[in-house]
Amino acid sequence: MVDPDRTVRVLSAGTALPGSPIDTEALAGRFGMDRLWQQWVDTFIGTRTRHLALDLATGEPRESLADLATAAAATALDRAGLSPDDVDLVVLGTATPDTLMPATVNVVADRLRIDGIPTFQLQSGCSGAVQTFDVAASLLAAGRHRTALVIGGDVIAKHYDVTADLGALPPGELVNYVLFGDGAGAAVLTTAPGHDDAPAVRTVLTRLSGLDREPGQVLRWYGLADRDSPQPPAGEDYKAIEELVPELAADVADEILDDLGWEREDVAYLLPPQLSVTMTDRIVKRLDFPLAEEISCVGETGNNGNALLFFQLERLLGAMDTPSRAVAVAIESSKWIRSGLALELNGST
Structure with missing residues (x-):
């Protein structure tokens, strides 16, 4: 449990999505899938739209994880009424970093003009977002830092093959084309006083x-x-x-x-x-x-x-x-x- 003597509060959140929403009909048209396939997606998956960081027609990448994470983080800071200078700690969770080195968290920090503070990148799937809270809240509650920027995101479209024959793929690969989308989000956490109106x-x-x-x-x-x-x-x-x-x-x-x-x-x-x-x-x-x-x-x-x-x-x-x-x-x-x-x-x- 987080130390009750140093309450960690969530001041704000911000998100970013690449491009326009892509519905299942558009996916079906690109990959030559029939109406029965669309009905299968509607019935067993239920996801109506997703956003992809590539051009579905050409497969050309359009936005990176760093692009989306920077936009989401900037929105979260703005909503919190803070500047990058107020941030003492940055933690990013992702399963799909842009490169193995440099860490994407440091690219994002550089774009936000954040420097001279600890940064951490956690390699994880969907639980990575919660792990960013675990790391940041623990450090904030311990009194080592006061305000943290936590970020999570993934760009899974880098694994898309827009020339693939979906009808020939096994279910374990086919499902990735309809389940996933790309995006990033961020939140500002703080132990600073005067924020009793924040959860x-x-x-x-x-x-x-x-x-x-x-x-x-x-x-x-x-x-x-x-x-x-x-x-x-x-x-x-x-x-x-x-x-x-x-x-x-x-x-x-x-x-x-x-x-x-x-x-x-x-x-x-x-x-x-x-x-x-x-x-x-x-x-x-x-x-x-x-x-x-x-x-x-x-x-x-x-x-x-x-x-x-x-x-x-x-x-x-x-x-x-x-x-x-x-x-x-x-x-x-x-x-x-x-x-x-x-x-x-x-x-x-």
């Missing part, structure tokens, strides 16, 4: 849960030595994800509630995992928060990985009333990380 971070949870479990998702990098590898750049075991994610999400919610002594009826807002619309619906039913308003975005943004939590937070911050409590849950299916956080807005520490 407090009550607890942050991250747990590796992959012992003896095969990865549910694999994303590969290739170098010169293995660039001709027959292994696909990305793949999913969607059946394992369907089975395990609801179970792990329920474990997260139970642990957060037990940690804080909250009851399910105490929670006014639920930010569930955002793999797809259909999976989110299933998870929300499993979590069973009877009075909570669901805060979801995946139907419009697609699954943009580490950006998702920030899109949810952006909506949450505009909706929270005093007093109210919110629980967020995120599950990474690569080697199975369960994570979540709890926020409370009550006008006092």
Whole structure:
């Protein structure tokens, strides 16, 4: 639990999406898929649109993770009424950095004119967004820093092959073309006094849960030595994800509630995992928060990985009333990380 003597508050959130929304019909047209395929996507995935950081017609990249993360971070700082000079710490979570070196977090910091402070980049799937909160809130609560910029995002379209024959792909590769999108988000956290009108971070949870479990998702990098590898750049075991994610999400919610002594009826807002619309619906039913308003975005943004939590937070911050409590849950299916956080807005520490 975060040290109650140094309350960490969420001042603001900002997000960025590349280009215009791309609906399933546009994807079907580009890849030559028929109406039955579109109906399959609508029924079993449910995602209506996604944003891609490439030109769907040519495959040419348009925006990088650094581009999107910089825009999201600038928005978050502006909404918090702060400048880059006010930031003491930057943490970025991503599964798809632009380069292995330099770290994308440092490219973003440079573009924002941030220097002379600690920066961290966490390599993780969807739970990386929560891990940024874990690292930042722990350092802020310890008194080492006062204001942190946390960022999450992914550009998965770099793995798209716009010439692919989707009809010939196995399900573990095909699903990546309809599930995912690109985007970035950021939030400003602070322990500075005078922000009782901002929600407090009550607890942050991250747990590796992959012992003896095969990865549910694999994303590969290739170098010169293995660039001709027959292994696909990305793949999913969607059946394992369907089975395990609801179970792990329920474990997260139970642990957060037990940690804080909250009851399910105490929670006014639920930010569930955002793999797809259909999976989110299933998870929300499993979590069973009877009075909570669901805060979801995946139907419009697609699954943009580490950006998702920030899109949810952006909506949450505009909706929270005093007093109210919110629980967020995120599950990474690569080697199975369960994570979540709890926020409370009550006008006092």
